Amino acid sequence: MGGQYRITGDKYPRMRRPRRRGRVVLAVVASVAVLGTAGWGTLQLIDVFSGGDGDLTSAAGSQPDCTTRPTASPAPAKALPAPRTLTVxxxxxxxxxxxxxxxxxxxxxxxxxxxxxxxATAQYDKKVKGTGILLGPATALPVLATQLTGAESRPQADRRGTAVDLIIGDRFRALNPKAAADQALTELTAPQPTPSAQRKNC
Incomplete structure (x- = not known):
């Protein structure tokens, strides 16, 4: 070979491919985009399976929410007299x-x-338009009231003993059926659930 391309001496020029920096940059950008998309998809899945409230800490296995709530415990039965102790x-x-x-x-x-x-006495005779009137100690009236519906209870603080008055009114037809009266009496004296101690739901 001659001219300006003639090779002289014992060294030869190295033939290298030009560096393609553009492709490297493009590959890096693509990798970042793929990782970002995968991460966003993972967050969406966590949000769905954790109830949709966005609490990633709970979804990642943090301690459960232990909220304190009141528990119901039976209250003592009411101190009411038994029917056999009442004089009507x-x-x-x-x-x-x-x-x-x-x-x-x-x-x-x-x-x-x-x-x-x-x-009835002159104070009430032919003057009671409703079912009836119950007069007596406050603790005794609810027991007698289980036997008839609609009677008006008038507690008398100065009433002594366990005697109660049942004054029958114009709308009275009959006492409640015995089964219904017994059920009402049972519910009246049964313990009632009341909020008491606190407990944690985990």
């Missing part, structure tokens, strides 16, 4: 004859003691 005076304020005795006989079958049976 049955007084008729209506114009229907024999209603007081009929009601008194039924109450006796249900375990109540029976006191006076007859007509």
């Amino acid at each position: 005076n049955v007084l008729n304020a209506t114009t229907r004859q024999g209603l007081a005795k009929q009601t008194a006989d039924e109450l006796k079958k249900r375990g109540f003691r029976i006191g006076k049976v007859g007509n």
Whole structure:
């Protein structure tokens, strides 16, 4: 070979491929994009399986949320007198004859003691338009009230003993069925659940 391309001496020029820096940069950018997409997809999956609230700490296995909540425990039964300890005076304020005795006989079958049976006093005679009126100590009235629905209870703070008055009114038809009255009495004296000690739900 001659001219300007003639090779002289014992050394030859090294033939190298030009460096393609553009491809390297493109590959790096593509890798970062792929990793970013994969990371975003992973976060979305964690959000879905953790309930959608975005709490990644809980989804990653942190301690569960132990919230303190009140528990219900039975309260002591109410201190109410038993029917056998109550003396009921049955007084008729209506114009229907024999209603007081009929009601008194039924109450006796249900375990109540029976006191006076007859007509109501002038204060109430033919003046009670509702089912009836219950007069007596505050602790005794709820027990008798389980036997008839709609009667008005009027506690008397100065009333001594366990005697109560049942004044029968115009709307009275009959005592509650015995099964229903017994159920109401059971619920009245049964312990009621009340919030008490605190416990943790984990």
